[in-house]
Amino acid sequence: MTIDRVRKTFPARGGGEFTALDETTFDIAAGEFVVVVGPSGCGKSTLLDLLGGLTRPTAGRVLLDGAEITGPALDRGIVFQQYALFPWRTARRNIEFGLEAKRVPRRERAGIADHYLELVRLQGFGDHYPHELSGGMKQRVAIARSLAYDPGVLLMDEPFAALDAQTRDSLQDELLRIWRETGKTIVFITHGIDEAVYLGGRVAVLTARPGRVKEIVDIDLGPRDATEDLRSTPEFAAHRHRVWELLRDEVRAAQRLDVPRPREEAISLG
């Protein structure tokens, strides 16, 4: 995927326009796991929406395999923070949803749903409705639903933010396993520095609004099975510190943006 000098503005309240992203340029290789972090409001979700084709850039281009993205399509799956499952469909029927859109025959759909229920370790829960599942299980169904129609790219907008710490840790491991097994390209947004370093092959740090890529940090933690507790290694701490440093300056800049400026008349009245 190529994000080429993308600018995105929105109409501002009270007239004029508001720039969410500006001159954002970024290449993502096929099969890569990229994590995007940045201060609140810097345009992370806007960037993901552009990759998903849910919105169009004001200027610049977003390309997938050399072709410009002009709308949503089944070559990209999206997983949001809130499960966005259909409450009236069972887990299995939620997973089959995209396959119905692709007109996959019923028997084939059932086989694919079985495969993905197993991949996210929910065998035996296919006939449960969303309200009968825990938050972590619902998010697994959402991931399975996105994977089932076999998109090359998985776009994830803070998918684990609403979960408790233990469920989040175990879903992070599940996601890494699924990524290794399926070879998908994953673009993952998070507020968590630990989560970013744990998951990402590269971590892109965005600047305060308007967002652009400040720096891309390569994460090299060696073989994952070399240690039980990767998060406690000095390498992990060093990467976490680097991302934290980059982010700290941008969070400060974002906070300055949020402080209302003194009004001109107040200054002149002195």
Ligand SMILES: Nc1ncnc2c1ncn2[C@@H]1O[C@H](COP(=O)(O)OP(=O)(O)OP(=O)(O)O)[C@@H](O)[C@H]1O
């Ligand atoms: N449809 C819209 N209309 C107007 N402004 C918008 C719209 N969507 C986003 N924005 C503004 O663009 C900026 C970037 O929003 P975005 O949601 O992409 O940020 P973010 O980095 O994902 O934030 P957070 O980390 O808090 O989730 C915000 O200031 C937001 O208010």
